[in-house]
Amino acid sequence: MELENGPHSNYLQVLHLFAYGTYRQYLDNKAQLPELSPAQKKKLQHLTIVTLATKTKCIPYTVLLNELDIKHVRDLEDLIIEAVYSDIIHGKLDQKNSQLEVDNAIGRDIQPDDIGTIVTTLQEWCDSCEAVLVCVESQIIRANAEKNRRLKHKETIEQEVF
Known part of the structure; x- marks a missing residue:
């Protein structure tokens, strides 16, 4: 594809991240990619939660904090609450066991x-x-x-x- 080798290939890589990638993948390749706006960052973090939910229905906070590059549990819980209210995921916070229990989530594009x-x-x-x-x-x-x-x-x- 022409875009893969063109001068704007980094934007195609960002598009791929939003289609089926994760925020951690963005962070790992941040030097080669354009800066995300706060709204784009939040959206990619939400999509990362969706990706994690396809692998396991109980996601430990430690995994989420690492994958989403969030320092404080309260910020993580706020992000999860936004995802729930936006119908991106359905589930509940299990603060006692420090995990997110996902009932279901939206679909992602396939690679x-x-x-x-x-x-x-x-x-x-x-x-x-x-x-x-x-x-x-x-x-x-x-x-x-x-x-x-x-x-x-x-x-x-x-x-x-x-």
Whole structure:
């Protein structure tokens, strides 16, 4: 792609971070990337929480503080509360155990490298659906055959009675 090697490639890298990267990745490459505005920084931190929530539903504060480069727990909790009120994540703060318990979160874009895995997973799901369909169809055939056998038996008994 032309943008990857052009003079504005660093902006493409920032776009990739917002699509499927993390704030820690931004910090690790900060020297090569443009400065984020406070709103952009907060958005990328929210998206980082989403990414962490896909890996585990209980995220320790220590992990969040490190990944989000936040020094104080109160600032972390404020950021999490904003994410909850913005419907970015649904969950609760477990202050006793110093962790965020995530019930669900918004989706993130997929990385191009993940497409093969997704296609394989979907193909396996389709194969499973086909197997279930074949099984259901055979049960329908068996049930209809049994129904017809019983109807014939009933007719035979009724003819014998009359």
